[in-house]
Amino acid sequence: MITKHYKIDRKNIETASAILSEAGETIRNGGLVVFPTETVYGLGANALREEASKKIYRAKGRPSDNPLIIHIANLKDLPTIAKEIPNAAYLLAKKFWPGPLTMIFNKSKDVPDTTTGGLSSVAVRMPDDEIALGVIRCGGGFVAAPSANTSGRPSPTKACHVADDLDGKVDMIIDGGDCTIGLESTILDMTVSPFAILRPGAITAEMLEEVIKEKVTSSSGKALKEDTAPKAPGMKYRHYSPKAKLVLIAGEVGKVADYINERIGEALSDGGVNGDCIGIIASEEIANRYSEELRRAGSNLESTDLQKRVIVKTIGNRADASGIAANLYRILREFDAEDVSVIYSEVFPEEGIGIAIMNRLTKAAGYEIIYV
DSSP, X not given: OOOEEEEOOGGGGGGGHHHHHHHHHHHHTTOOEEEOOSSSOEEEEETTOHHHHHHHHHHHTOOTTSOOEEEOSOGGGHHHHEESOOHHHHHHHHXXXXXXXXXXXXXXXXXXXXXXXXXXXXXXXXXXXXXXXXXXXXXXXXXXXXXXXXXXXXOOSSHHHXXXXXXXTSSEEEEOOOXXXXXXXEEEEOSSSSOEEEEOOSSOHHHHHHHXXXXXEEOOSSOOOTTSOOSSTTSSSOOSOOSSEEEEEESOHHHHHHHHHHHHHHHXXXXXXXXXXXXEEEETTTHHHHHHHHHHHTTTSOHHHHHHHXXXXXXXXXXXXXHHHHHHHHHHHHHHHTTOSEEEEXXXXXXTTHXXXXXHHHXXXXXXXXXX
């Protein structure tokens, strides 16, 4: 398959009508179109056509019981695909749609089982992105769109990430620039009482509770057992993972830096990791601690060798969780390209979107954390 590549200038989106129309026609005809959203890039297909949904699973290498999220562009379309919609859902939609919130309902007969991974429920969201909404409208109003990456890899926040994984496997890729949030949407199960967050995102439990005046629980912990069907993406299978082993280090930031610096020393010594390349995800507050250790430990190495052996990437300021979220997948993918064998990362405060950051990092690390 030859993939068409288009770039849309958000400052002149009105000039992109022909691209959006072609994307919509491709989806209506059963094809695959990648488009940006505010969270991550999505791989879109006609959600109401069984064969179109199957194409998504094949392109991603995604397990067939891992449900897809249906994206809509108009709230009035929700009853077409969902039933028994509680009033709380409309309150949340009024506040957070368009936006990074996915809600799960009992599905209507119009939604094929392939789209929902065989479940009787359906996940729905309305993205806060002009390009995404344009594609959805032109594509018939109901677009299944998981993240546009090979299943299990870090989600794409740039069009080049999509091309790395899916070029030649999809009909069209629309480049709309970098995604602003950088983490997938919050998923809220509206079919249980109390409502439950199945995947944390930018919309937090506190934000939801403020709108509906009800307690919201969380079921976004460890992965499900092999014989259990996931009700939402990211609950069962390997997700968000770089090729390298990811190691999370928790503790007072100074002690975390000391521990990672010991690993740097080992990597650069004769008795270390035999020349393997290591990566470090560092916050701005202590990134210089690693740089100082590199200068000390690498004093007997050529600078080019040092740069190949230890790569430090600054993810952002610990006080700016949104900035860290926006950078996370980009950094993981950069480490993939640089062929590191192990990545050491600080952990970050689990407040606000920090809960979602740690959810993704913990799953990518296989739930293993070293405490120092």
